[in-house]
Amino acid sequence: MRAILNSLVLLGCIVAGAAIAVLGGCNYANTGSPGNTPNIPQQSSYRVVGDVGTPFRATVSDSRSSWQVFGTIPTSIAIVNDSPPDRILVTKTSNDARLLSLQVIQGFTVGTLASTVSNFGTAVGSIGGTLPALAPPASPDVRFFVKTPLVGVFNALIEDQTNSYALESRIAAVILFDSPNGGKSGRVNGIFTQVSFTGVFDVDLVINGQLVETATGGTTVTVHAG
Amino acid sequence: MGVKYLSGRWLWPALLCSVLIVLWKPVAGRAFATGIVELAFTGSGLAAGDGQPVLTEYQRVLLNVLSVRLTPSTDLSLSDSDPSWVEIPAPAAIGSSNPTQFITTSLNFGGFFGATGTLLTAATSILQLDLMPLQNLPFFFNAASVPAESYGQIELVLDSTVPGNIVPLCPHSLLAGEGCVSYKATFASQAGLRALFTSAFAVPTGSVQPLVANIAVSVGPPPAADPDTATIFISPVISSPGNQSPALGAVTGVVTNFNLNNTTVTAEYAGTNQIVAVTHLMSDGTFSLSLPALAAPSSTLYDIYVSGNGAYVVRSRVAVSQGTTTPLGTLAVPSSTVGSISGTIADGCAGTAVEGATLQLLVPDTTVPGGATTCDLTGAPPVIPSNCVVVATAATDDQGRYPLSGTPLTNVPVTPPPGVSHYDLKIGAPGYNTTVPQVAAGLLSCPTSRFANSCSFSLEHGYLTGETQLSTPDGSGKPLDAMVMAEDSGTDKIEDFTLSTIPGGATSGIFTMAVPDAAPSSDAIPVENFDVFASVQDLFQGLPQKTSGHLIGTAASVRAPAADCSTITIPTLSPMDCAGLGSVYGNVENANPSTTSVRLSKDGVQIMATEPNSILPSGDNYNFCAPSDNYVLTHYESGIAKSSVGINLAKPVLVSAPCAGICQDGNPAGTCLLCQPTVAPTLP
Numbered sequence: 001m002r003a004i005l006n007s008l009v010l011l012g013c014i015v016a017g018a019a020i021a022v023l024g025g026c027n028y029a030n031t032g033s034p035g036n037t038p039n040i041p042q043q044s045s046y047r048v049v050g051d052v053g054t055p056f057r058a059t060v061s062d063s064r065s066s067w068q069v070f071g072t073i074p075t076s077i078a079i080v081n082d083s084p085p086d087r088i089l090v091t092k093t094s095n096d097a098r099l100l101s102l103q104v105i106q107g108f109t110v111g112t113l114a115s116t117v118s119n120f121g122t123a124v125g126s127i128g129g130t131l132p133a134l135a136p137p138a139s140p141d142v143r144f145f146v147k148t149p150l151v152g153v154f155n156a157l158i159e160d161q162t163n164s165y166a167l168e169s170r171i172a173a174v175i176l177f178d179s180p181n182g183g184k185s186g187r188v189n190g191i192f193t194q195v196s197f198t199g200v201f202d203v204d205l206v207i208n209g210q211l212v213e214t215a216t217g218g219t220t221v222t223v224h225a226g
Numbered sequence: 227m228g229v230k231y232l233s234g235r236w237l238w239p240a241l242l243c244s245v246l247i248v249l250w251k252p253v254a255g256r257a258f259a260t261g262i263v264e265l266a267f268t269g270s271g272l273a274a275g276d277g278q279p280v281l282t283e284y285q286r287v288l289l290n291v292l293s294v295r296l297t298p299s300t301d302l303s304l305s306d307s308d309p310s311w312v313e314i315p316a317p318a319a320i321g322s323s324n325p326t327q328f329i330t331t332s333l334n335f336g337g338f339f340g341a342t343g344t345l346l347t348a349a350t351s352i353l354q355l356d357l358m359p360l361q362n363l364p365f366f367f368n369a370a371s372v373p374a375e376s377y378g379q380i381e382l383v384l385d386s387t388v389p390g391n392i393v394p395l396c397p398h399s400l401l402a403g404e405g406c407v408s409y410k411a412t413f414a415s416q417a418g419l420r421a422l423f424t425s426a427f428a429v430p431t432g433s434v435q436p437l438v439a440n441i442a443v444s445v446g447p448p449p450a451a452d453p454d455t456a457t458i459f460i461s462p463v464i465s466s467p468g469n470q471s472p473a474l475g476a477v478t479g480v481v482t483n484f485n486l487n488n489t490t491v492t493a494e495y496a497g498t499n500q501i502v503a504v505t506h507l508m509s510d511g512t513f514s515l516s517l518p519a520l521a522a523p524s525s526t527l528y529d530i531y532v533s534g535n536g537a538y539v540v541r542s543r544v545a546v547s548q549g550t551t552t553p554l555g556t557l558a559v560p561s562s563t564v565g566s567i568s569g570t571i572a573d574g575c576a577g578t579a580v581e582g583a584t585l586q587l588l589v590p591d592t593t594v595p596g597g598a599t600t601c602d603l604t605g606a607p608p609v610i611p612s613n614c615v616v617v618a619t620a621a622t623d624d625q626g627r628y629p630l631s632g633t634p635l636t637n638v639p640v641t642p643p644p645g646v647s648h649y650d651l652k653i654g655a656p657g658y659n660t661t662v663p664q665v666a667a668g669l670l671s672c673p674t675s676r677f678a679n680s681c682s683f684s685l686e687h688g689y690l691t692g693e694t695q696l697s698t699p700d701g702s703g704k705p706l707d708a709m710v711m712a713e714d715s716g717t718d719k720i721e722d723f724t725l726s727t728i729p730g731g732a733t734s735g736i737f738t739m740a741v742p743d744a745a746p747s748s749d750a751i752p753v754e755n756f757d758v759f760a761s762v763q764d765l766f767q768g769l770p771q772k773t774s775g776h777l778i779g780t781a782a783s784v785r786a787p788a789a790d791c792s793t794i795t796i797p798t799l800s801p802m803d804c805a806g807l808g809s810v811y812g813n814v815e816n817a818n819p820s821t822t823s824v825r826l827s828k829d830g831v832q833i834m835a836t837e838p839n840s841i842l843p844s845g846d847n848y849n850f851c852a853p854s855d856n857y858v859l860t861h862y863e864s865g866i867a868k869s870s871v872g873i874n875l876a877k878p879v880l881v882s883a884p885c886a887g888i889c890q891d892g893n894p895a896g897t898c899l900l901c902q903p904t905v906a907p908t909l910p
Contacts, residue, residue, distance in 0.1 A: 051500060053619055055582050057582070057656070059725065070624075071581075072582060072584075089763065089770070091723060093655075097837075101353070101354050110385070113391060114408075115288060116772075118835070120720040124770035124772060126770050133707060134707050143624075147623055150633070200631060204623075204624055211625055
């Protein structure tokens with residue numbers, strides 16, 4: 001039975017891949033040379049985990065921009081169009097003994113782990129070298145909030161007018177888009193797809209603190225601005 | 227989460243494959259009858275390699291745990307790839323508050339994805355296990371469904387790249403690495419990662435089996451060089467008695483008027499919303515919760531509540547000790563339909579959304595003799611009655627809205643328990659006065675809400691502004707970022723924090739933060755005075771560190787803003803010059819892990835406290851890492867000061883290059899500060 005299932009899954013992947021290739025796929029960027037897009041260096045992301053529901057405030061900085069992120073455990077934070085080195089400082093905002101654990105991830109590997117159980121305890125991490133001081137606040141400050149379903153995994157394409165970035169994460173997640181369109185005005189969008197439908201999708205796009213678009217839907221939702 | 231730059235053409239086949247793999251995996255795993263293993267760790271046997279008490283040489287010892295594996299085989303040389311291994315992975319910590327497993331712990335709500343997960347690209351889940359408090363209080367790791375059979379051995383799987391992280395105290399010799407900074411651990415021996423159960427560990431079909439695994443670790447010697455070249459050796463040894471779990475305490479009872487699918491029993495640490503475990507009921511309505519607890523005569527206090535079908539049933543401050551069973555008797559659930567509590571939380575001054583505010587629904591335990599029958603604030607200063615239990619929690623989203631779908635406030639009984647007229651909702655966020663409005667029975671709306679038929683509130687606060695300073699500009703010429711914290715005066719209860727940046731070449735930086743004010747409305751808690759302190763975020767060899775080498779800036783007993791939205795300017799904090807690191811260790815007499823703490827203060831401002839349950843009853847040791855300076859150490863019992871002693875953390879010594887310094891970026895003088903240990907007198 002297991003061997004048959006294995007074969008079906010493999011066959012499905014091959015057929016689907018072939019079909020999409022024949023149809024030309026969905027090109028959001030690099031249309032002149034599809035299939036030959038070079039990979040950029042491994043990007044950075046963070047997971048704040050531990051006791052579910054513990055509130056925290058994170059200060060995240062790369063060499064160009066910094067952000068304050070509020071949330072509760074568990075939350076994933078990713079910077080797209082990252083400009084390393086990065087530094088992150090996560091502080092519990094509760095006076096209790098709950099565990100907050102910070103995982104700094106480069107590519108798909110946990111690079112740094114730090115934890116705290118203290119009142120307003122802090123966990124710190126860095127990646128990609130030394131960032132001597134925190135960068136100025138991001139401008140524009142473009143964030144995607146993926147809020148529900150709380151038991152879920154999604155894939156996303158985050159795009160500006162020249163580049164697209166693919167990522168996969170658990171929900172809840174905050175995606176920080178550093179300097180889209182070179183820091184100038186222009187279109188940004190995000191296409192979010194649940195890996196397996198587990199509930200209603202709820203995604204916000206917030207720019208400079210203002211809610212620009214909210215999307216609620218089933219398997220796939222899109223938010224955009226500009 | 228992984229991020230990769232791709233063209234769209236390659237993404238969609240990958241997405242489709244991931245969906246198929248996710249759909250396929252559960253099907254493949256349905257072949258076995260199963261039971262549930264509820265795994266907890268204990269940590270007796272943590273020792274320094276040189277025989278010294280571990281707390282005299284190390285501040286923190288953390289293991290990076292990937293999973294625990296079980297196999298029926300008793301062959302300790304069994305291949306890692308043998309198919310008989312079953313795995314209890316580190317929890318993925320995904321965010322549902324609705325238990326989907328029979329047993330749910332605070333770390334695994336909603337389940338787990340497995341050690342490698344169903345994700346195509348996400349990093350493996352790792353749990354960082356703090357071995358200091360683990361010596362006193364067991365820690366729930368995860369619960370998992372496994373094939374129902376008898377198991378012969380257990381294996382601890384640690385991260386192969388970095389199996390642990392260790393912070394040593396300041397070194398006793400000069401040929402050593404810097405202390406009070408984080409080092410990576412490496413295995414001195416992996417021979418102890420597998421062990422036979424002392425008696426077989428049986429998991430009958432459909433049962434829930436608590437399993438306690440003890441981790442003993444030999445640590446050291448202390449590093450002979452800095453973290454870029456040195457690591458600290460560890461030799462972890464796992465052991466487990468199998469089905470006997472004397473390290474846990476049990477709470478039992480029987481629930482009447484239940485729904486087998488929905489009714490759950492939740493245990494959380496008393497007076498908090500820190501859920502430790504949730505369980506469904508057996509078919510006859512009985513339940514048994516195995517909980518981490520201190521050894522008798524000490525005990526750990528839990529709040530217990532029944533929810534999911536009908537009104538809440540709560541029991542507050544239930545004492546649980548290791549190896550004992552605490553019966554709760556019959557818990558009769560009154561009938562009730564359910565509704566939702568919803569609204570928005572806004573800043574009372576700016577009108578903007580408050581993101582990440584926490585809301586806790588409170589119900590009093592009316593079985594406590596003389597206990598309150600509501601959770602309205604009482605007394606002066608106002609507090610929440612001690613017999614109140616948090617039965618549901620929510621947090622606001624990026625727009626200040628709550629609740630998210632599927633969270634507990636969407637499923638609240640409209641009828642409070644008998645004898646309780648209304649619920650109360652505790653609403654808090656850093657920088658705001660905590661407010662506790664009433665929630666009416668029936669409609670589940672708040673009479674004092676900003677908007678009708680909801681529980682929407684504007685949180686009150688004032689502002690606190692001031693300056694951080696250096697005596698002379700920092701030698702590096704680069705900006706310094708200092709974290710400024712405001713806490714209730716004379717306590718370690720922190721209200722808010724912010725960052726203050728001292729520009730390169732300058733001697734001062736400014737800061738402003740929201741703080742609770744002294745005269746909020748009647749259902750909010752005022753704060754009269756604050757203690758304020760600031761700690762520079764230092765790097766060591768380019769990596770950020772928790773402990774600063776700069777002096778901690780302080781300002782004690784500053785007045786709170788007099789009214790909502792008003793601002794108070796406080797005196798400039800004391801200078802935060804570079805002093806280097808220091809450490810102190812000592813003993814406290816007759817320590818009880820559940821009630822004893824030691825706090826380090828400077829100029830009357832409490833800076834740091836020992837971690838909960840981290841003081842060992844055998845040896846009574848504690849320690850701190852802090853900038854080299856003068857402090858006061860105070861012994862607290864249940865939050866009440868018992869004795870104090872002044873202490874001067876030894877000045878660091880100068881060592882020659884090549885070297886690295888905590889606050890001497892670039893090593894301008896050609897020498898570095900190497901921190902030195904200090905021994906404190908015994909605290910009575």
